[in-house]
Amino acid sequence: MAENSVALPHFWPILDAMPAPLLYKEHSRSRILANQAALTLLQRDPTLAELSLADIQQLPLYNPDNHSPYDLLHNPLLLALSGTALQLPVILGNNPGQPLLLHSKLVTLSFTLHSSVLISLQPMQGQKFISDSTGALAAEKSGSATDISELEEALAFDKLISLISTELINVQHDKLDQHILDALAAVGEFCHADRSYVFQFNADISEMSNTHEWVRPGVSSHKDQLQQIPQEGLPYFYQKIRQDLVFAVNKVSELPLAAQAEKQEFDAEDIQSVLCCAMHADNKLLGFVGCDMVARQRDWTSNDLRRMKLVGEMIAKTLQNVRYRQSLQQIQQQLLQANQELQKQASQDGLTGIANRRQFDHHLQSELKRSARNQQPLGLLMLDIDRFKHYNDHYGHQAGDEVLQQVAQLLQQQVKRQGELAARYGGEEFAIILPGSNSEACHKVASNIQQQLTQLGIAHQNSDIQPVLTVSMGYCSIFANQSSSTEMLIKQADAAQYQAKKSGRNQVCSAS
Secondary structure (H helix, E strand, C coil): CCCCCCCCCCCHHHHHHCCCCEEEEECCCCCEEECHHHHHHCCCCCCCCEECHHHHHCCCEECCCCCCECCCCCCHHHHHHCCCCEEEEEEECCCCCCCEEEEEEEECCCCCCCCEEEEEEEECCCCCEEECCCCCEEECCCCCCCCHHHHHHHHHHHHHHHHHHHHHHCCCHHHHHHHHHHHHHHHHHHCCCCEEEEEEECCCCCEEEEEEEEECCCCCCCHHHCCCEEHHHCHHHHHHHHHCCEEEECCHHHCCHHHHHHHHHHHHCCCCEEEEEEEEECCEEEEEEEEEECCCCCCCCHHHHHHHHHHHHHHHHHHHHHHHHHHHHHHHHHHHHHHHHHHHHHHECCCCCCECHHHHHHHHHHHHHHHHHHCCEEEEEEEEECCHHHHHHHHCHHHHHHHHHHHHHHHHCCCCCCCCEEEEEECCEEEEEEECCCHHHHHHHHHHHHHHHHHHCCECCCCCCCCECCEEEEEEEEECCCCCCHHHHHHHHHHHHHHHHHCCCCCEEECC
16 A cells, blocks of 8 residues: 555555545545555656645646647546546546546545545546537446446445444453344345355354344344254355355356255245355354345355455454453453462361461451451450360260361351451360450350350260360450550450369350
8 A cells, every 4th residue: 555644544445456546535635645556647656645736737637629738727637626526538648648537426435524536537448428518528438437336335335344343343242142233234234135144163163053144124034943054964065165265156046966955955045146255263164154145146246255254254253252251251260269269268267167267367457456446345255165185085086076167157156247257266266256245245145155055965975074065265355446456355365265264164254
């Protein structure tokens, strides 16, 4: 594409690549753009796409009727650039032996905010001319002239592709189906097809299914019947789409004998012409996008093929991107779950399932600060299973582990309010953090634990205290301040627990 210091319209590559010499001017701008063919014809620098009005005025343009040069007032090229629709022969002075047909049209492209002029300059090939009411010559036939309406259609399709691409580029999984259907509808309408669709292959390309379909009103849909079609069902089609990446049939009735299965299927769907283009992503065949003609036959053009390939490429990339994002989300979810599990393992006692000493220390520090900040009491209860060594010696360590689990579950049932935490402090020793609890509330929790443990009635024959399992508990409650510490709080509760043991065990004591 020709280089230019000024930004070119995004659709300029389409005009620049066309074989016909073209000039393009937006009414809101003074610059005139010339594609490569026009630059060659006008013998201008091929690296500069932009022409000035002075450049145009200096072009030696002649009237073929009398071979006289046009003045500025009647110069057809200047008239065309001003927006006058013309179709007449001219002679370019640097190429006098080859008359040109100048064809200009005022166009308003849907994706611009202003009208523009498109001008083609093509060699004459035996056209006949007639004079209009003004005496100007006009071509009676313009078979060699660029079909500007076709050019407008190409630009409109470029805009359509841009819009579809914008919709599909970052589409979320839950909106994917609707956006693909919208794209198929837009392309189907634009290409005047009766159906447009997407088929996707399975992993080993042994089966295909119709996953998305648009049909014109009055045309039958066969999507539900076109699921999991095996390779053996349409062998000719499978071979063509895998080998050529294109399956274009202008007349279904003229399919070869090798395509009898395909012809039967197409006849069942009333298809007269069909065009399919493979969808690739990462060198992998994902499926194909295609369209059918039902009401009439159609000779597919290179433009039809190019457009269908573009749509197929966009949908393939979209499908692949969505799959990548889904895979990434699954990996992220797995990592999140693994991280949560690691955090859980790091803060949870492996045997009892309640908080471990690490989480206890961290949580107690947080609640101590909260107590000082909000001037609310903070309670701490510590308990120890009486004669647990004797229990292990008599019943075995496995039974001892089960007892630890039972006690832990009992304590976990006591923590119901926000901030409360039951933890295994170490060995057979447990603790409960009770935010907002004064001494009376702490004593109530301890009494509930004693009562429920008695109801469990866990046998402990080797105990010199009771024939059932018992615990000794101590608690304290403080209003924390800046000088308070977790060590101080633990020391007070632990001292109260020691007093309970000293008093004969199976007791509840308070740190006065």
